[in-house]
Amino acid sequence: MTVNILINPFFLLNLMKISNDLEDLTNKIKNCKLCSLYKTRKNVVPGIYGSNNELCFIGEAPGYNEDKEGYPFVGKSGKLLDAMLREIGLERKEVSILNVVKCRPVTEDGKNRIPSQTEINICSNTWLKHQLEYLQPKLIVTLGSVALKYFFPKAKVTKEVGLFKTTNEGFTVFSTFHPAYILRNNSEFMRETYRNHFKQIYFYIKSNNVLKKPPIDKALSSTNVKQSRLDNFFS
Ligand code: URA
Numbered sequence: 001m002t003v004n005i006l007i008n009p010f011f012l013l014n015l016m017k018i019s020n021d022l023e024d025l026t027n028k029i030k031n032c033k034l035c036s037l038y039k040t041r042k043n044v045v046p047g048i049y050g051s052n053n054e055l056c057f058i059g060e061a062p063g064y065n066e067d068k069e070g071y072p073f074v075g076k077s078g079k080l081l082d083a084m085l086r087e088i089g090l091e092r093k094e095v096s097i098l099n100v101v102k103c104r105p106v107t108e109d110g111k112n113r114i115p116s117q118t119e120i121n122i123c124s125n126t127w128l129k130h131q132l133e134y135l136q137p138k139l140i141v142t143l144g145s146v147a148l149k150y151f152f153p154k155a156k157v158t159k160e161v162g163l164f165k166t167t168n169e170g171f172t173v174f175s176t177f178h179p180a181y182i183l184r185n186n187s188e189f190m191r192e193t194y195r196n197h198f199k200q201i202y203f204y205i206k207s208n209n210v211l212k213k214p215p216i217d218k219a220l221s222s223t224n225v226k227q228s229r230l231d232n233f234f235s
Contacts, residue, residue, distance in 0.1 A: 022049065022134045025127075029102055035122045037103035043070035046127070047098035049135065052090075052211045055201075056137035057081070058128070060146040060178065061101035063112045072097045077179040081143070084179070087195065088202035089215030096135055100124045100150050115146065124150050132171065138210040140171050141201060144178025162197055164204065174201060 029046040032038065045062040048071060057073075065075035073081050082092050101115040101123045115123075128150065132140070142148040145157040151167045152160070160175050167173055176197040182190055205211050 022131070025130055025134065029127050032102065032123075032127070034126060035103075035119050037101070037105060037119060040106050041103040042067050044102050045070055045072050045099060045104075046102055047072050047131065048092075048096065050093060050095040050097070052094035052213055053096045053135055054138040054210050054212065055090075055094075055141070055205060056096040056098060056132070056135060056139070057141045057143060058147040058150070059097070059099045059143045061099050061115045062104045064104070067104035067106075072099055073179075076183060080179040080183060084194065084198045088198050094211075094213070096137065098128060098131055100128055100146050102127055120146065120150070132169075138172065138208070139201070139204060140173045142173055142175045144181060147178075148173075148175045162193075162200065164200075174204065176201075 026046045030044045032044060038044075043062075043066075045066045059073060059077075062072065063075055063077075065078075066072055072078070081097075085092060085095065101119055103123075105113045105115040105119060107113045140151075142151065148155050148157050148160060151171070151173050152165065155175070157175065157177070161177055162175070164172060164174050174197075177190075177194060182194050202215065206214060
């Protein structure tokens, strides 16, 4: 086997294709050394698979906190994502949360950076693609430009946010902003736009029976209370 891996770098990929097990795939992700990010990572962040995994959120790549803990969206962006999920009656443990790139891209002086196109290609075509094949989510929500471009390489996030589209593989994708973008561009207008995007997600999952356990009906009913709760998050 060692010989095979050395001789044929695609041997691992072939092995993976015939594997039927998401857990097995996740373990392979945890041991990945296909690009140089493994040299600087503390933990690989394969993602989490929710109890209601028909709904899948996809971000860009782990940052400092995610690298430290091994879980996606556990820093400030993650807190905002959690708040938005609560707005539509969902909890983090119910949904799947993945990233395009599974290890933290870091600058020489230790800061987060955007993953390179090579890192994106290697990681997503090897791991994200197969995770989605196993999960078969009924709705994918892309958070920010890197995730949107994985499905639609020519898309511009500013033009395409708030839209539902279908991929060549037949996945339904809704694109919205990355929570970090909302945190950086915090204004009443952006908060309202983000809230509306999550309402679109809520109405889609309700009317298309996306989730085995749908969010409670009253999730969006007391808008004023919900609004002030989200505004509190930013204050
Ligand atoms: N930003 C991302 O895109 N993913 C994470 O997991 C955390 C922050």
